[in-house]
Amino acid sequence: MQRPCPARPRALQPVASEEELRTTVRRLADEIAADHGRHQPLVVLGIMKGVVIFLADLVRHLPMPLQIEFVSARSYNGTRQETVEVLDDLGGLDLEGKAVLLVDCVLDTGRTLASIHREVVRRSPADLKTCVLLSKQRPRRAPVRPDYVGLGVPDVFLVGYGLDHDNRWRHLPYVAELRMPEDAQEPE
Ligand code: IMP
Ligand code: MG
16 A cells, blocks of 8 residues: 655755655664664663654664653744753653663754753663754754764754654654744744
8 A cells, every 4th residue: 555645835845855764764773783782771762752753763773672761842832942841850760770872853952852861861871872863053052962863954944754843744754844934933
């Protein structure tokens, strides 16, 4: 059966194709496996919700025994950036002595990854690495340097492959720039 392909409105300009994303995810998984080894257990901690599609693809290429966990954070309201709100403080998740891979879909100011990284460090993991699929080419506003980076992308508002604008467009199989008309909140 053919997978339905959502029509591309004029407001969406492709930034990373399905093929590019597939190759990138595969490379990241190879890098992680090469560093971590194939036998040591790993806790893969994804930052909801944008990470879901990337994480689902990434873990299917990881060979080691692993556990999938999520933490929720919110830093945008529409395309306007706000302060990071960690919506769930990792609850009763026990990370002490474990190897953790913190995963996000896109690195923008760096605040989200930095604040969740701090939370995880408090839980005394044996090892903590960070992985982002997309890294916006812009100055960071928090001190983060991910261990694994997929693709450098321009500093524009992106949707697709998990990324949303007001909870829309996450299901696009590629990443696109969402072009907004001047000062408007909705795409053309
Ligand atoms: P940061 O805290 O500024 O680095 O932003 C990271 C978080 O903001 C990501 O986890 C995303 O949820 C969200 N985000 C950043 N840039 C975009 C974007 O271009 N489109 C959609 N969400 C974004
Ligand atoms: Mg969002």
